[in-house]
Amino acid sequence: MSFGALGLCDKLLKTVSDRGYTSPSAIQVEAIPAVLSQRDVMAVAHTGTGKTAGFVLPMLQLLLGASSPQARQVCALVITPTRELAAQVALSVQNYGRHMNIRSAAAFGGVRIEPQISQLEGGLHLLVATPGRLIDLYKQHAIDFEHLDILVLDEADRMLDLGFIDDIRNIQTLLPRKRQTLMFSATFSKDIKSLAKGMLNNPVLIEVTAANSTVDTVKQLIHPVEKER
Ligand code: AMP
Numbered sequence: 001m002s003f004g005a006l007g008l009c010d011k012l013l014k015t016v017s018d019r020g021y022t023s024p025s026a027i028q029v030e031a032i033p034a035v036l037s038q039r040d041v042m043a044v045a046h047t048g049t050g051k052t053a054g055f056v057l058p059m060l061q062l063l064l065g066a067s068s069p070q071a072r073q074v075c076a077l078v079i080t081p082t083r084e085l086a087a088q089v090a091l092s093v094q095n096y097g098r099h100m101n102i103r104s105a106a107a108f109g110g111v112r113i114e115p116q117i118s119q120l121e122g123g124l125h126l127l128v129a130t131p132g133r134l135i136d137l138y139k140q141h142a143i144d145f146e147h148l149d150i151l152v153l154d155e156a157d158r159m160l161d162l163g164f165i166d167d168i169r170n171i172q173t174l175l176p177r178k179r180q181t182l183m184f185s186a187t188f189s190k191d192i193k194s195l196a197k198g199m200l201n202n203p204v205l206i207e208v209t210a211a212n213s214t215v216d217t218v219k220q221l222i223h224p225v226e227k228e229r
Contacts, residue, residue, distance in 0.1 A: 006032040009064070011099045012057050019095070025050035026208040031182075032058045040203040041182040042196050047155075049208055052092045055152055055182050059126065060097050062150065062180075069103070069123030072143055076150040078128040079171070081158040083108035089154060090128040102126065109133045117142040131159070131167035138174060145175050153199070156185040157192055165195070172199060 003016050003024050024032065027045045034041050035058035045051040059076055069075050080086045090106035097104065104126040105119040113136060120127070120142045129137070137143045153159065159168060181200050185192050188207070196203065 001029050003028075007036045008032065008057060009061055011064075012061060012096070015096050015099060016053075016057070021053075025054070027051050027206060028054045028057075030204075030206045030208070031055060034204040034206065035059060035180075035182060036061060038062070038180050040180060040200040041206060042188075042200055042203040043182070043184045043206040043208075044186070044188045045184060045206070045208050046186045051184055052089055052154075053096065055154075055184070056089070056092050056096050059150055059152070060093070060100060060102060063102060063125045064100060066125075066149060069125060069147065071123055072120055072141075073123040073147045074120070074127045074143060074145065075124070075147060076126045076152070077134075077145075077148055077175075078126065078152040078154055079131060079134065079159070079168070080128060080154045081130065081162050081164060083110060083130055085155060086128045086130050093126055093128065104128070107133050107137060109136075113137070113140070113142075131164045131171060134171060135167060138171075148175055148179055150180045150182070151175060151199075152182045152184070153195075154184050156183050156195060157187045157189065160191050160195065168195070169198075 001024060003013055006024060027043060027049045031041060031043055031054035035055060063075055066075055078089055080089060086106045086108045090104060093104045102125045105124055107116040107127060107129040109130060109132050116137060183196055183200060
């Protein structure tokens with residue numbers, strides 16, 4: 001399977017070949033066409049499976065065809081449980097969107113909010129944010145969700161583990177009902193199923209296991225040795 005067969009435009013095909021990706025990963029084979037067809041997606045995939053490109057690449061393509069965001073508007077929102085993941089996803093967006101005129105930013109707590117408010121002033125195609133800071137930005141009238149087309153919940157299981165469920169439900173009430181929603185989670189627990197039921201509309205279900213995952217019956221040991229050995 002080649003990236004070309006997944007429906008990505010020439011600019012994005014150039015990006016993936018510039019990055020040295022020769023073929024799409026299992027999650028990308030399934031997620032890219034599903035996102036491009038504007039369906040909701042529930043994907044069970046670990047970090048390391050290439051899931052970020054699986055949603056960022058098709059989202060960039062959809063955003064290219066959308067109208068430009070006006071002041072404080074955000075067209076696509078990726079919610080992550082941690083600032084580290086937010087920064088990492090935002091970097092992927094910048095890298096994959098290098099040949100495109102896409103305005104994106106990351107917003108998370110623990111740093112000053114003012115620069116994030118300034119970045120939102122001109123509107124953004126894509127914002128990656130952690131739940132608490134996103135709500136703070138909303139309360140400060142720095143963000144307008146009226147034209148939000150796509151919502152992504154990345155690492156949804158960690159979001160629940162870290163106690164963000166109320167924030168997520170709160171954010172959901174602020175977003176337009178008519179939107180595309182993508183949910184990524186390493187597990188498909190009862191709680192994740194229930195969250196998905198309330199947020200997704202007839203989703204495409206994608207399940208892949210990490211190629212490098214280890215079965216539970218394998219015992220792992222570490223023996224530290226000096227560098228010379
Ligand atoms: P992720 O699971 O999204 O954290 O991605 C894991 C790593 O795989 C990242 O360093 C990506 O740059 C890399 N990657 C993503 N897609 C591909 C691909 N199709 N071929 C090779 N590497 C990839």
